[in-house]
Amino acid sequence: MTDARIPTVRLGADGPEVGVQGLGCMGMNFGYGPTDAGQARAALDRALELGVTLYDTADAYGAGENERFLAPFFKAHRDEVVIATKFALSIPPDDPTKRIIRNDAPYIREAVEASLKRLDVEVIDLYYMHRRDVNVPIEETVGTMAELVREGKVKHLGLSEVTADELRAAHAVHPIAAVQSEWSLFSRDIEARVVPAARDLGVALVPYSPLGRGFLTGSFTNAEQDLTADDFRRQQPRFTGANATANAALLAPIRAIAEARGATLGQIALAWAQQRASVADLTVVPIPGTRKPGRVEENVAATRITLTDDELATLEPIASQVSGDRYPDMRFASAGRE
DSSP states (O other): OOOOOOOOOESSSOOOOSSSOOEEOOGGGGSSSOOOOHHHHHHHHHHHHHTTTEEOOOTTTEEEHHHHHHHHHHHHEEEEEEEEEEEOOOTTTTEEEEEEEOOOOOHHHHHHHHHHHHHHHHHHHEEOOOOTTTOOHHHHHHHHHHHHTTTEEEEEEEEESSHHEEEEEEHHHSSOOOEEEEBBBOOGGGGGTTHHHHHHHTTTEEOOOTTGGGGGGSSSSHHHSSSSSTGGGSSSSGGGGHHHHHHHHHHHHHHHHHHHHHHHHHHHHHHHHHHHHHHHOBBOOOBOOSSSSHHHHHHHHHHGOOHHHHHHHHHHHTGOOOOOOSSSOGSGGGGTTO
């Protein structure tokens, strides 16, 4: 494993400069079952050593605990990292298992102050609207977010799981540096409209779950059988029952390419995601999640793999054959509103 740092790109026309691969931090202490805090902290350090500078969290991950977990790392490396966090998934005090989508101005202001406090920083580098509340005009939501920029609480704005029309309307109010959405060999719905809109506007794409929440690595084949009861992937349709069985069979061409190259399945899946930048002609910064230093090294190594045209053609049909939606309720994903 070479210690050469990965190249950098800019998010949007005037956004932050970041490594071409970021790090999704949710699973470090939330969502994916038991964790080892020491290993997770070592993963953060190793990522930074390799040039990973975009670190992604959200206030909803563990009801703020993910932001608190990351705060000491951010404080120790404040000038080296780009902190991305999100608002919109409000947790009702009477039921911590639920999430209510809120995009209204009072909630946004409450959320940003809480995140700043938990992160122990004076400004958030990239502040995302996590999910869209269709009852609040997006122009109003982004208008409030723009006020946070003017007030020095936030540097750059991002959106997550928005449609092409929502992106265009938002960008007309204030420049959007990045759009975050699920984009992988299993999830390509954003390519129809969101990707072209982002390209036209000069907005970067930040694919989350580029490893299909671990399924594309072959680390599990059926969430109900292989994962612990507190792992939220057990609620995702494509990872359970007959869907999981059918989707596991779709890994065969990925596995064949990986074996031929002496790579892992995850590296081929990530290389495909990284290569969307040249294929789709826009800036793409995937944020695979991991909590192990060795996995960080494996993921970063994928930035040095360029798939051939024949390999890309072999992988092309996979997404159209996937069984099951990526969420139980797709209304809250961009594809459910396009």
